[in-house]
Amino acid sequence: MGGAASEGVVIAAYQTGLGVVAISLLLLAEVFVLRAILAAREERRRRVLDEWRPLFVQAMVEMPDRVPAAPRHDAATLLGLFNHYHQTLRGDATESLNRFGRAAGLDEAALALLRHKSLSGRMIAAAALGHFGERRAWDDLLRLAQGSYPALSLAAARSLMQIDAGDALPALLPLIMARGDWPAARVAVILTQAGPDAISQPLADAAIQAPPAVAARLVRYLAAAHYDVAARALRQILATTEDEQLIASCLRILNDPRDLEMARRYLHHSSWHVRLQAASALGRMGAPADTEGLVGLLSDPEWWVRLRAAQALAGLPFLSTGELRSLQASQPDENARAVLEHAIMERRPA
């Protein structure tokens, strides 16, 4: 680069360098300013928690003599503490905590925070309103449950179920079925916490009517339902479906000796996932007549089916270790002997 143009480039480079160094120093200043702001916020939060924590603890047992009004500015902090204690409490203590929260105005604060812009604020508020069982928040929570942000919509769904599971489940079932962004593990927590009385029949009905891919997911949730209601649905589904994933899901839950015949039908299914679950089912509720069927699976082409069959055999209460050893010795297949050795040792650890 020569001459004036070159000089211009050099000047531009120096100015650019100065500019980015200046921005870097500004960022350093911003880090310190942010740190100071966050430290002040954290200090305030600590003071608020130090003041209110003893009151919350006392409130779990008896209402404190003096219940201060919750400062609006600290609503999120106090609601967070409220939610934290609710996670660990059961029974009368939760009611006591709710009475205290209402006396302090935390229910009103949660209602206001639910309409705030902040995502974390809305999640905290949604959780708190669920613990309060606050019916006034119903419409807002339903709207949030239908919203696009998964974590917030799930928090809202959970609260709706806490407020009134009977009313909430019909509104939430379509969402549970349709929303692939709701993790099954989280949905299962919500349904389990609602209790089998609230969820059993609606879930069972929905599982029967849903398309196979959706039904397979719903069937997994039936583990939290009353078994007799779930079993009726499982039998109806198994009588009509040929979907492998759905069959496997149903077999995973079956646990009634009356359904043995149904489980036995799947021992030779073309899908190894189904055979595996059939073996597991027989291991849970099998009769002496099922020994032969399980022994047959010891030479299954799929290794996991072999191991599960061996574990099912080892789990049958009417088979002694000696009988299992005899069975093992009689197997011509080396793999069958190996999985039986594994299963027998699991039954009788050293």
Add this chain to the structure above:
Amino acid sequence: MTLSHLVLAFQWFYLLYFIGINVGYMALTFIAMFRMGRCMERRQSESGPPVYSGLEPPISVLAPAYNEEATIAASVRSFLQLNYSEYEIIVVNDGSKDGTLDVLIREFALYPFPEAYPHRVPTQRVRGTYRSAAHPNLRVVDKENGGKADALNAGINASQYPLFCAVDADSILRRDSLERIVEPFLEDPNTVAAGGTIRVANGCQVAGGFLVKADLPRNWLALFQVVEYLRAFLSGRLGWTPLNALLVISGAFGLFRKETVVEAGGYRTDTVGEDMELVVRLHRHLRLAGRRYRIAFVPDPVCWTEAPEDMKTLRNQRIRWQRGLAESLMLNRKLLFHPRSGAVGWLAFPFTAFFEWLGPFVEVSGYLVMILAFFMRAVSPEALGAFLFVALGFGLLLSMISLLVEEVSFRIYPRADHILRLFAAVVAENFGYRQLNSLWRLIGLIRWARGGKAKWGEMKRTASWRVPD
């Protein structure tokens, strides 16, 4: 062509390279800042311990161990205290020459167990398997030496769960590390791999295998690495994630879907960058097959690891990393500009190839050319000064943005003097450390190009931060 023309051509090349690399990293950093904001909002709303439903996918934690008799018991004890609904720990003793296996047997009441499982990925011979009478979820595989990748493959074979978490035996985890890193798998069933932020343990206090107090190291080399790790994880990796184009998950801590990894062939044992190579291969395998998948990154600090504090160990590490990067890209070069490769093949791969793979060559030659041109009076002192000043400026800026991201997110280093020391490192690393790194990486590049077997080498571990049990 005269010398001045040549110098001019070089200057334009380096200018364009400089603009390209800084624009690229700026873009990644801004994407990362946005992602971090969303993540922190969610973290702030969490309260109380998690509630498990039993539908969380169970995890096999695989910990390869080679000559770890001094630390293996403490590491396993810490793994046993992880919070998660269902997981197993499989320690793979990779033909240790010391008493690693004896320590495990003694400390955890191990007994031989005739495990029957399919050896789906070929490995060196497995000599035996053990279970623990005291800890039902602890298993040990004893095998002949085959290297870390081979040990991980043996662990994969022995694992009984659908997800496996590859950890280093000396990784320091948090109790909620598994809870954090499994989140992408819960949110999206198409997730096949997830990584988290790795932090430098030097200077910190660790007790019972868990971090009790975060602090900065006194050693300058380790301090430089703290800054590097912040840049790499909080800007680089987080930035690629929304594009589903993350090319590396650290071998110190990563979670994978076992069936997908087995389908792709397991870890390669003929590369020193087996962690990166696996991730790039997963992209290749799944993109080219047109399958929907996700490789995610969790910005939480899930794992702490000791960084080298002496030049020799650091040098060996950087040479190895560069070789690993070169091998990973070369072995999966089919991904580059493939019609089905999406953001991986059209953005991440070429970016990494040009700025990371070839970067050391360009950087070192840039310095050499500029200095040579200066001594030959083809470049004025002002031009040289300007070049170095701009380079310093952008180096500062990228690191400062990473510090800012750290400040608004996890704020691991709470004191004001921490920030000053980090800033000092951000400035100082530009006067020798970065240049040394480029040189070492260039050596790694040359060694890769010349072929020959790469070695891991020995790392001098001090573990000075470990509080005695």
